Amino acid sequence: xxxxxxxxxxxxxxxxxxFQQQLLENVFCRNCGVTRIVDYGIETDKFGIVLTGKxxxxxxxxxxxxxx
Numbered sequence: 001x002x003x004x005x006x007x008x009x010x011x012x013x014x015x016x017x018x019f020q021q022q023l024l025e026n027v028f029c030r031n032c033g034v035t036r037i038v039d040y041g042i043e044t045d046k047f048g049i050v051l052t053g054k055x056x057x058x059x060x061x062x063x064x065x066x067x068x
Contacts, residue, residue: 029055
């Protein structure tokens with residue numbers, strides 16, 4: 001995990017670990033469908049936080065929005 005934004009990292013840390021794992025495992029890749037995000041960073045977004053990283057299966061860019 002790369003921390004891009006400290007405020008986003010604080011929000012992420014407040015999410016229970018088991019739910020964090022569910023979010024990481026439920027990311028959409030345009031090539032593979034539902035996949036796991038790897039090598040991700042965390043940023044603040046107007047809706048909450050965004051995880052941006054790579055698909056575990058094919059390496060394509062993926063993102064996951066987590067609303068406040």
